[in-house]
Amino acid sequence: MIALAYVWWLAAFVFAAAAYFDLRARRWSNALFWALMAVVFAAGDTILAADKAGDRLPTQLAGVAVVVLALLAGTGRMRRNPPCTADSGLREASAQRLGHRLFGPALMIPLVTTMLVVLAPYLASDSWRLFPAGNATVQALAMGCVLAALYALHVTRSRPSQAMRESSRLLDQLSWAVVLPMLLAALGGVFESTGVGNAVASLIGQIIATDSRLACTIAYGLGMVVFTMIMGNAFAAFPVMASGIGLPLLIRQHGADPAVVGAIGMLTGYCGTLLTPMAANFNIVPAVLLELKDSYGVIRMQTVTALLLAAVNITLLYILAFR
Amino acid sequence: MNYWPLLGVASVVAGFALRLNPMLVVVAAGFVSGFAAGMSLPDQLALLGKSFVSTRAPLLIVLTLPVIGLLEHAGLREHAQRWIAGLYYMSLSLLLICYMALRQVLGALGLTSIGGHAQTVRPLIAPMAEASARKTAPGLDATQRERTRALAAATDNVGLFFGEDIFVAFGAVLLIQSFYAANGITLEPLSIAIWAIPTAIAAFLIHALRIVVFQYGLKRSAETRP
Numbered sequence: 001m002i003a004l005a006y007v008w009w010l011a012a013f014v015f016a017a018a019a020y021f022d023l024r025a026r027r028w029s030n031a032l033f034w035a036l037m038a039v040v041f042a043a044g045d046t047i048l049a050a051d052k053a054g055d056r057l058p059t060q061l062a063g064v065a066v067v068v069l070a071l072l073a074g075t076g077r078m079r080r081n082p083p084c085t086a087d088s089g090l091r092e093a094s095a096q097r098l099g100h101r102l103f104g105p106a107l108m109i110p111l112v113t114t115m116l117v118v119l120a121p122y123l124a125s126d127s128w129r130l131f132p133a134g135n136a137t138v139q140a141l142a143m144g145c146v147l148a149a150l151y152a153l154h155v156t157r158s159r160p161s162q163a164m165r166e167s168s169r170l171l172d173q174l175s176w177a178v179v180l181p182m183l184l185a186a187l188g189g190v191f192e193s194t195g196v197g198n199a200v201a202s203l204i205g206q207i208i209a210t211d212s213r214l215a216c217t218i219a220y221g222l223g224m225v226v227f228t229m230i231m232g233n234a235f236a237a238f239p240v241m242a243s244g245i246g247l248p249l250l251i252r253q254h255g256a257d258p259a260v261v262g263a264i265g266m267l268t269g270y271c272g273t274l275l276t277p278m279a280a281n282f283n284i285v286p287a288v289l290l291e292l293k294d295s296y297g298v299i300r301m302q303t304v305t306a307l308l309l310a311a312v313n314i315t316l317l318y319i320l321a322f323r
Numbered sequence: 324m325n326y327w328p329l330l331g332v333a334s335v336v337a338g339f340a341l342r343l344n345p346m347l348v349v350v351a352a353g354f355v356s357g358f359a360a361g362m363s364l365p366d367q368l369a370l371l372g373k374s375f376v377s378t379r380a381p382l383l384i385v386l387t388l389p390v391i392g393l394l395e396h397a398g399l400r401e402h403a404q405r406w407i408a409g410l411y412y413m414s415l416s417l418l419l420i421c422y423m424a425l426r427q428v429l430g431a432l433g434l435t436s437i438g439g440h441a442q443t444v445r446p447l448i449a450p451m452a453e454a455s456a457r458k459t460a461p462g463l464d465a466t467q468r469e470r471t472r473a474l475a476a477a478t479d480n481v482g483l484f485f486g487e488d489i490f491v492a493f494g495a496v497l498l499i500q501s502f503y504a505a506n507g508i509t510l511e512p513l514s515i516a517i518w519a520i521p522t523a524i525a526a527f528l529i530h531a532l533r534i535v536v537f538q539y540g541l542k543r544s545a546e547t548r549p
Contacts, residue, residue, distance in 0.1 A: 292473055
């Protein structure tokens, strides 16, 4: 059986390799950053188990590690690898030689992942399962990546150490941006525990004119957009806005269709996701991955689509919920 | 009601507006709202550490990096560009609109892992988009190149966001259902998911139109340039 823990160890190994190559290149800050990530990933389950058992020291140390990661990134001590352009001649020649065979491993990641997700329920006998019960996506993605890596090694006739060197190069190019989504999700957890969501909901409840259907619909839609932008995630915004405006005002007072309020409300929140740097894995990480000079470049291209769609959504909400 | 934790939200907004390092902004905002809620420092460190360790899943894109790195080293992006440049009927708008449609349809079937910024956009879609933009505007300048690549990433996001909600077993649909269940309203997942279709169609039309307009802008700039 492929447990979730193996996947975390595999990720820890990728981070550890980056730490090793940075150590050899005497980039101390980068090496420390990736080493901390490797430890957090490898020891994660142990840390959470200890926390459940009442021992808070490991989670506190993890908190200290997060602060160190932020300081390493924030003080500009991490050196970002420039995208290498030196051996473009070699790459051209290799592209000529390998041709379409290069697409194989790249397409293998999504295809194998998808196949395994679909087939997961059948990859089991009475006492044995390939993946533990429940959501298999994470393990399937890991399997897809491992198989694709093996195939890529075969196609490019490279040694395994070359694969680790390349992934370390990419990690140093992405630098701290790759960790940002995880940190933002953690901030969402902190906000929730400190009562930020409740405070926002009660503020909104005090402001809007509750006896107008249209005002409530607009407040609900715009609230989803703005609160999603703040939290970086429509999932975090939905319970707050739905319990603040959707349920008491739209559904209970004005008789709106709950299914429409839920579905279109969530999708209006997604328009906010397109607009915020807080949704780092969709908006900031790709800007770094695509080597854009403007880290808000992806958001800029999404702004018009998001605003138009938010307007359409609020209109749809008003028409469909009170049909 | 204690409103002071909202200072954490204010510090996030201020930090991003001032373009401070996001990592520092996020950690600082966590501490601001923690202190405002009256938590002690050890409690806050434990909360931060626990939240961080519990959310490791978004970082699994690092598992794709060895594959993508190897293939890029062997010339994947160069090959993708040359291949698209050789297809006479392929244009930027055709490429991106087809990709968005594919992403929406597969997302609606629950197959969201089939694309992504690290898996498909960086190695394939962005270089292809660049090569097809060069057909419209042979003298693609640095700004246009940057905007073309950003548009490729934006198209992936739009396709993903407004397709996956139609899938009944998707997290958002189940979140909506469980929220209503907790408040005494029983709904079938399918009855929620069906209402995502009008928005999905609107998102496709709006973004497709924007892609066409973008390509038209490239064409105009290529014609006016001597």
